[in-house]
Amino acid sequence: MTGERRSEYTRTEGSEVKLLHFIYSRPDLDEIRGNPGKVLDLIEEFEKQYWFPNVGRTKGEIVIKLIEEHRPRKMIELGGYVGYSAILFGDALRRHGGERYYSLELNPEFAAVANRLIELAGLGDFVQTIVGRSDKSLHKLYTSGEISKVELLFIDHYKPAYKTDLQLCEELGLIQPGSVIAADNVLFPGNPPYLQYVRSTVSEKRQAAQKATGFSKDGFSEKTLSKYMGQDSAPAFEVVGNPNIVYQSTPIQPEGDPDAIEVTKCVAVEEES
Ligand SMILES: C[S@@+](CC[C@H](N)C(=O)[O-])C[C@H]1O[C@@H](n2cnc3c(N)ncnc32)[C@H](O)[C@@H]1O
Structure with missing residues (x-):
C-alpha cells in the first residue's frame, strides 16, 4: 500500500475472508481465472475499504526489477499474508524462467x-505456500535439500525476525556471493536493527558477534512487537x-512513498585471518 501514512494501520478482523467473498462473487470470475493482474487489481479494489499490509505495485516494482535482473530459479518470501506479493512476484518469476516461489506464512x-x-x-503449480514460523520453514527447506542457496529473498514479516532469519540463512550457508535480499518496510514502520546489521562491515559484525547476548526486541515499538507473533516470538x-x-x-x-525496500547483495565472503 502506498501513499501518506500517519501511523501504523491495523487490519480488520475477518477482512481476509471477506476478500475471498468479494472476489469469488464476481460475475466475471471466468475472465479473472488464470489472470494474475486481474486478481491483483481486485485485491487493490478491496483495499479501498479495508487496509491490507500488502507490498503494493510501487514498491513491488523494485522487486520485479530484481527478478528481471538476477533471474533467480527459486525465490522465497517471508510473510505471505493473503498472497498479494506471491501473485505479483510469482507471476514475474514464472515469466522470467523461474522454477518455484515459496511463500512462508505463519x-x-x-x-x-x-x-x-x-x-x-493460475499460479497454483508454481507458488508453494508453507504454513508455520519462517525460521522453522527455512530450516526445513534447507534440510530437505530443496534450497541450497538464497537467490532472491523477500522479507516482509515479523520485524524483529528480519535480522535473525537472515542470520539463520547465513549460518546454514545459504547466503553466498550473488544472493540478493529485499526487505520491506525499512522506513515505515522501520527496522533499525536489521538495517544496522546489513550495513555493517565485516569487522563491525565480528566484534558484535563476540559480544552477542542473544535475541533482543530493542529498537521496535510495542505496536510492531505485538503484531503477528505472540509470546513465542523468540527465534x-x-x-x-x-x-x-x-x-x-x-x-x-x-x-512520494514514505517507505523503502532495502536491497542487500552478498558480494563476497571474507576468510577468517
Ligand atoms: C506484511 S504481511 C505480508 C504481506 C505480503 N508479503 C504482501 O505484500 O502481500 C506480514 C505477514 O507475515 C506473517 N508473519 C509474521 N510473522 C511470521 C513468521 N515468523 N513466519 C512467517 N510468517 C510470519 C503474518 O502472519 C502476515 O501475514
Missing part, C-alpha cells in the same frame, strides 16, 4: 486465503549469523 487462515487466490491467478534457533559475509546494501524509496 497464520494458517491467511495461507488458506492466499492459496485460493494463488490458484485463481527457534540461536543464531549469530556469519559475520564474514560482505554485503552491499542500499534503500530504494519510490518517489
Whole structure:
C-alpha cells in the first residue's frame, strides 16, 4: 500500500475472508481465472475499504526489477499474508524462467486465503505456500535439500525476525556471493536493527558477534512487537549469523512513498585471518 501514512494501520478482523467473498462473487470470475493482474487489481479494489499490509505495485516494482535482473530459479518470501506479493512476484518469476516461489506464512487462515487466490491467478503449480514460523520453514527447506542457496529473498514479516532469519540463512550457508535480499518496510514502520546489521562491515559484525547476548526486541515499538507473533516470538534457533559475509546494501524509496525496500547483495565472503 502506498501513499501518506500517519501511523501504523491495523487490519480488520475477518477482512481476509471477506476478500475471498468479494472476489469469488464476481460475475466475471471466468475472465479473472488464470489472470494474475486481474486478481491483483481486485485485491487493490478491496483495499479501498479495508487496509491490507500488502507490498503494493510501487514498491513491488523494485522487486520485479530484481527478478528481471538476477533471474533467480527459486525465490522465497517471508510473510505471505493473503498472497498479494506471491501473485505479483510469482507471476514475474514464472515469466522470467523461474522454477518455484515459496511463500512462508505463519497464520494458517491467511495461507488458506492466499492459496485460493494463488490458484485463481493460475499460479497454483508454481507458488508453494508453507504454513508455520519462517525460521522453522527455512530450516526445513534447507534440510530437505530443496534450497541450497538464497537467490532472491523477500522479507516482509515479523520485524524483529528480519535480522535473525537472515542470520539463520547465513549460518546454514545459504547466503553466498550473488544472493540478493529485499526487505520491506525499512522506513515505515522501520527496522533499525536489521538495517544496522546489513550495513555493517565485516569487522563491525565480528566484534558484535563476540559480544552477542542473544535475541533482543530493542529498537521496535510495542505496536510492531505485538503484531503477528505472540509470546513465542523468540527465534527457534540461536543464531549469530556469519559475520564474514560482505554485503552491499542500499534503500530504494519510490518517489512520494514514505517507505523503502532495502536491497542487500552478498558480494563476497571474507576468510577468517
Ligand atoms: C506484511 S504481511 C505480508 C504481506 C505480503 N508479503 C504482501 O505484500 O502481500 C506480514 C505477514 O507475515 C506473517 N508473519 C509474521 N510473522 C511470521 C513468521 N515468523 N513466519 C512467517 N510468517 C510470519 C503474518 O502472519 C502476515 O501475514
